[in-house]
Every structure is written in structure tokens, then in C-alpha cells.
Amino acid sequence: MLSRFFKLAENNTTIGRELQAGLTTFAAMAYILAVNPDILAATGMDRAALVTATAVGAAFSTVLMALLTNYPLALAPGMGINAYFTYSVCIGMGVPWQGALAMVFVNGVLFLALSLTGIREKIIKAIPYQLKIAITCGIGLFIAFIGLKNAGLVVAHPATLVTHGEFGAPGPLLALGGIFLMLFLVARRTPGAIVLTIFAVAAVGLFLPDGQGGTITRLPESIVDTPASLAPIALELDFTYITQNLWAAIPIILTLLFVDMFDNIGTLIGVTQRAGFLNKDGELPRIGRALVADSTAAIASSLVGTSTVVSYIESASGVEAGGRTGLTAMTTAALFLVALFFTPLILAVPSVATAPALVVVGVFMMQSARELDLKDFPWAAAAVLTILVMPLTFSIATGIGVGLITAALLMLLLGRRKETTVVTLVLAVVFLLEFLRTPIGHLIARLTS
Incomplete structure (x- = not known):
């Protein structure tokens, strides 16, 4: 039955190979079960419930993708989007997490509408390629910066804004060791390198003091328990x-929409290309179903209580292990649900153990910088400002806005209007008006008083 439903023979694979590939994919992305709750809990959301939301959101979305497309793609709350949700929207702008979840829902509805009408692909094509790459790099740098901050390796300073932390302290020293261990294992292509390092660092933390009379990692009362409630x-x-x-x-909402679109399309094309699914014209069969699946996942993620669920590039690890059908994805989804019964163990993982994962994921995303064309100064300026502004302002939206405004203004002033698009110009105006909203409001108040 499985062979017929997932067309295993047509895809030159077997049940055993698909199950092994699903396990490989889960091992590569299981770190999200600890990292996502750790990030989103800073908004005031219940951390135990977030573990359940992360697993349920990942499992539901992955099953949906498997059933609609029969592709070996796994989904989970996106890195970068969760950081934007927490540090930019909730903490930076003071938006309650309940309001932020509503924005994720609206983003998902727009995402689905754009996918069903075919407008989504047109918008992605309309954004200049250099800015797409810069956005990816900027988010990577932002995530890595958050990781260093959570590890205590980067701290605030009244004179220089930031400086290095106390490297000799147990927490930062343990995190630093974790970063180098993870970098080494990833470079060696060790399966499950990220999740292995997280649990190794957490294990060592059982024997190191936290400076408050306890240890960095504290043993849970039980290892196995019923999943925490989503209520x-x-x-x-x-x-x-x-x-x-x-x-x-x-x-x-626009920022959520664009980050979601770029993340999903990039992952979808990258993973399916490795699997050999693209046809001779470079087109992906059943792409319409894939777009509907990931846009529906965005809606579902807001309902269960987490930031946007997206396709994961770690799915490529399952493809490399031989996964070719939705059975690989179904296996990964099942393992996410099994992991729920180990919630106490996941909650015991400290921030210094998840911080290395943020740094390494940031490195992965920054690798896209090799595709930037920095010879053309106007585009180089827009790209570099996009990348720099995100971590320096602790806001992905601000970085995207500055990049779009810079590109639009320079192209118009230099007489190179044809090198940009109407979509870019409209978005630049929207962000410019948002940046000037406060001073314009003050000016109007003075004129009317």
C-alpha cells in the first residue's frame, strides 16, 4: 500500500530507504524543538506549550506537504522569522504576542491567496536578485548575533554599545566550546551535528555552576512525560x-510575507534540485501544490501558537540519504510527534546549548554572500546596508526597508529606472512612509495646534 501510494518504484526507492532518510532529516532539524521555544519564550509565551506547538506545527505541515506533493520536504517554524517575531515585533515594537500571532495568520492568508492566483511567483521575480541574497545574508548575520548574545559572548556596553562578554565564565566558555564543536562536526558532515552538539553542551552543563547556586543545566524531574498542553x-x-x-x-505583515516567500521558494528549489525533480526547463512539477501546502502551513502555525512554519533546507540531508518521496517526510513528521513525549528533556536544555545552533545556522545563511555582485556600487550599497542594518538595529524589517529604499532612490537618481521594478518602488514608498510616520505625525500635530 505504501509503495503504491508514494510511488516508490517510480522514484527508484524502497520503504527502508525512505524510513532511513526520514530519520536523517529529523536528526538534522530536531534542534528546532529546543531552539524555537527558547526564542519565542522571550515574548512571554509558555515555553512548555511552545515545544508542543513547534512539534505539532512541524508534523502537520510536513504531512500536508507529503500528501499534496509526494516530495521529501519537511517543514518547521522558520529560523529568522522566529527571531523577527520575538526581537523585532514583540520586544522591539512592543506588540503583544497575541497580536503578532494574528499578523502571522493574516500573512498566511495573503500567502495562500497569492499562491492560488500565481501572483506569488511574480512578486518573487520582481524583487531584485541582489536584494534577495542580501536579505538572506542579513538574516543570517542577525541570527548569529542573537546566538552570541544568548551565549553571553556579546554583551551591552555603555560606550561602545556592544563588547565581548566574560569568556572565562562557565556559561560563555561552554557556549564557545559548543560553537567550535558544532562547526567541526558540520565541517566533517557528521549526521545530526547540530542536535548532537546541543545535547553534548547540555550534558556538560550538568557539572558547571551557573553562578546562582545551581548548575547551568538542571536535570528534569522526569525524562518522559505526556506532552504539554497547547491551551x-x-x-x-x-x-x-x-x-x-x-x-x-x-x-x-509585508516583512513576514517576503521572508516567508524567499525562504520557502529557495528551499523548495534547492532541495528538489538535489533530488532531481526539476524538469529540463528548470521547472518543478506540482509546484502549485507545494506553494499551497507551505502557505496553509503558515496559517496553521499561527493557530497552534508559533511563528511561521516554512520548508527546511535540512530536508536536503534526507535527500542525500536516498529519500525521494513523501514517505520520507511522513517519517520525519512521526518522529516530531514522538519527540513530544520527551518534552521535559527538551525544556532542560539551557540557552548556552542552543546558542551555537543560531551561530551555525547564521553561517549557513551567510554563505549566500558569494552570489553578491559587489562590483556595481549602487547595488553593492543597497545590499551591504541591508545586511548591516538588520543586526545593528535588531530588526529584519528595518534592514529590508533600508535596502529597498536605497536601491529605489539610487536607481531613480542615476537614471537606471529599468534596473528596478514597480514592486520594488512601491515597497520602498511603504517602508519610507513607515519610517517617517512619527516625524510626520509630529509635524501635522504642530501645524494643526
């Missing part, structure tokens, strides 16, 4: 924040 965060969307702050909400 504290599921269906807690607050749409009143959007209706009352519509002008401020639009750039946030």
Missing part, C-alpha cells in the same frame, strides 16, 4: 491590535 497559546490570536494599529501592522 496557553493556541487560538490566542488578537486581531484588535491590527485594526487599531493598521499603519504600523502593514510593514510587519
